[in-house]
Amino acid sequence: MHGPGARNHQTHHVTDCFVGPKMTLNLPRLDDSWSKVRHCVESAGGRVNRRNAYVPGLLRRLLGLAYELTPQVFAVVAFCAGALMLISAVTPEFDDRLRQLTGVVSPILIDLSHFVASIAGFMLILLSAGLWRRRRGAYWAALAVLAVGAVFSVLKGLDWEESVDLALVAALLAPCRTAFNRRSRLSEPLRPGWLLLLIAVVGSMLWLGFFAYRDVAYSDELWWRFLVDRQASGFLRAGLVLSLLTLLVAGRSLLSSPGADSHGPASKDQIERARIALEAAEEATPEAWLAMLGDKALLFSPSGRSFLAYRVRGRRWIAMGEPAGALAERQELLWAFTELADSYGGAAVFYSVGDDILSELATMGLAMRKVGETAVIRTEAFALEGKSKQNLRTAVNRAEREGASFDILPAGAARALEPELKAISDAWMGLHNGAEKSFSLGRFDIDYLNLTPLAVVREGERIVAFANLLVTPGEAAVDLMRYTPEAPHGVMDYLFIRCVQWAKAEGIATFDLGMAPLAGLEDRRVAPVFARVGALVFEEGGALYGFQGLRSYKAKFAPDWKARFIAAPVSTPLPLALLDVALLTSGGWLGMLGLRKGR
Incomplete structure (x- = not known):
């Protein structure tokens, strides 16, 4: 068919393919534009129809990607909500609202509500790290803290705007339970980035509080008085407790080694399993035999044909060398190790890897540096x-x-x-x-x-x-x-x-x-x-x-000198990762400095 009628018919067909049967699209009637469209249809033929199924699939993938970002979005929202609650807790409430509340609620309950709201804000900041890592426990705890914060925001000074905001965040978070699919870990330490943010927020809260109450003369009785006209008392008590909690969280986060207890040296059965896999390996470096020392944990592929040996030190999960076993399973095993470390709040580090695996590590977004040469x-x-x-x-x-x-x-x-x-x-x-x-x-x-x-x-x-x-x-x-x-x-x-x-x-x-x-x-x-x-x-x-x-x-x-590399996430300081390797190899600081003698 030729002529304008044919052109309209084909235009309608192309519109249905790319937009869908229930949508309309007005294509320009320029001859050049039409010729390009007609050429596309004639040359592509049936492939255009297959694109009809591709567009909904692409849309589903984009929606799935957006859903995958839900934990990160709510982590940021929870962190901001916690920070705002802390700021609200250290600044004076509106006098007219306090007078309305005083006749209904006792001063002690008002001051207690002020203190609980401060702790709730602090907890939201802590839980935001767990939300970012998709922890189920952080999800449920955040809902509970948001509800508690909404209630006590009203009791501490009729701060209904803050209460409504917290309730709205909880209402939006509640339907997203399935996005938080990782098992919870009790008292999981904060990563350095989250820890610095927490310290910055608490420090800012203390500075703002002292600035807001700079005209209030200090006296010892401020620590135990419960008077709504002297809100500095509540700030001092909350500030002291939050400062101590921050020090406790910081100390534990800096000194902890997440996953070290549960990922210790391999058992004899695991070592034997690794030996069998190594003897039948398609691809393995001689360093893979170091897994037989029994001082490392072992991660196996689902088939059991491949494995990777590693140690946990601080926040760094350090793999010794490259995976050994089936070449087809190598990339998946690298990802599995990285995801395992991340699930514990750690960072995967790959030490003494060769240049033949660098492309796979680069695909994972890792930073790499040369650490030496092997002869x-x-x-x-x-x-x-x-x-x-x-x-x-x-x-x-x-x-x-x-x-x-x-x-x-x-x-x-x-x-x-x-x-x-x-x-x-x-x-x-x-x-x-x-x-x-x-x-x-x-x-x-x-x-x-x-x-x-x-x-x-x-x-x-x-x-x-x-x-x-x-x-x-x-x-x-x-x-x-x-x-x-x-x-x-x-x-x-x-x-x-x-x-x-x-x-x-x-x-x-x-x-x-x-x-x-x-x-x-x-x-x-x-x-x-x-x-x-x-x-x-x-x-x-x-x-x-x-x-x-x-x-x-x-x-x-x-010899020929072959480069050896260390690879880690870009957020991980590579010098510290290399220092961890040296400490693991030497058996600690005394061994590395030559102060510890033979066993």
């Missing part, structure tokens, strides 16, 4: 020939001239050698005058060592050095390394060289000598402060930890 040797290219390898050949020849021999013992062989290995470890600890590490490094634990292959150097029949090896498909790494003072000179060079050669013979593509912390950070004017401070510590921190010496030692094996 990775490509075994196929490793050889002792050539002038540049003279030092390595000398180390091998010298060790073997002094009677050293090398061997790889399979997993399960360490337990029978426990007394001998323990003696070597104790001698090494005494020589280095330090303490056992944990979290990001292995420690002497015979159950842990028994799970992995063991590289040993013997002098005759006696073991003088050993290291356990962490092996995953295509990659191996050295972890715990110990030797006796009587071992041949350069024994660790000899052990590393033979380990790389063993990996090459086994068809393992790369061998990881371990990370050099803070290596590769740049102290440049436009570099982030995190990188500049890290570079300064790397260059000048030799007295505390031999950062440069460690990197120089590994560099003689001519």
Whole structure:
């Protein structure tokens, strides 16, 4: 059909597709506009009809997104309502309203109502944090506090405007119960942001109160008088109680570690489950074996084929390395860990992750910083020939001239050698005058060592050095390394060289000598402060930890240096997260500062 009638017919058809059968739309009658519409219809064909179903679906998704924001909206509203109640509580009531109320309600009840309204405002500010996190308990408590506040706002001074506002907020909040779908946690600590807001509001309330009653002379009797014409008494009592409550909340929030008690070290059954998953893993880094230490909690995927190891310190939930297991489950496991930490009011931190996972972490909106470099040797290219390898050949020849021999013992062989290995470890600890590490490094634990292959150097029949090896498909790494003072000179060079050669013979593509912390950070004017401070510590921190010496030692094996990163939400200070990692690894402040000796 051609002509104006056809044009009107098709215009009506396009209108129905995009707007709906019950709506009208007047399209412009310009020839250029019509030609574009006709071309769209003719080229798209049946696809236009499918868009008819897409628009309602899009609308449902937008409405669902708006509904998802309901807790955040009511959190802000509750916070503002609580702040206004505190401001109202510290400013004088209208005299005419108080006179009307005095003849009906006793002064003691008026003053008590004034105090309860102040506490209700404080509670609303606390509950707003729970509303933001979708806590069911915060929802019900907020409804109760709003109702109490509405009643006592009237009793404290016929403040019916405030009462109506609180009742209106409660009426709007009541139908949104299903939006608050997270389990409640008793006395959940506030996050730093909410805590600062609480302190700011209470501080402002105190300043405003002292300003409002600046003409009232202070006397001790103000603390116990209940007179409506001296409202300064009520302000002093409420201000004192709210100040103490703020200090209590702040202390608990700053010192608490949400989730640490319920997410402690993994059980033996969980460790065994992780070991089975690791041995069948499609994707895993050697660091995944650190989960077997038993000092971390473990989070498994629904299938049980993948897991992630982590520790809780303060507000930071720190995952050690990358998830291990099925590659298809990695992204979902990252999200699950982040959401778990958030449900406890914590922040998910991912430490020592490689560049192959950065895109997934960036998708989650995390901030990332480089924390060091790990020395990775490509075994196929490793050889002792050539002038540049003279030092390595000398180390091998010298060790073997002094009677050293090398061997790889399979997993399960360490337990029978426990007394001998323990003696070597104790001698090494005494020589280095330090303490056992944990979290990001292995420690002497015979159950842990028994799970992995063991590289040993013997002098005759006696073991003088050993290291356990962490092996995953295509990659191996050295972890715990110990030797006796009587071992041949350069024994660790000899052990590393033979380990790389063993990996090459086994068809393992790369061998990881371990990370050099803070290596590769740049102290440049436009570099982030995190990188500049890290570079300064790397260059000048030799007295505390031999950062440069460690990197120089590994560099003689001519490795490829692979960057390692830390990732966390943008609201989490990465230097503090890295400090938490150091404290977990060193076993606390004493261990990190070298003041705690061996176990």
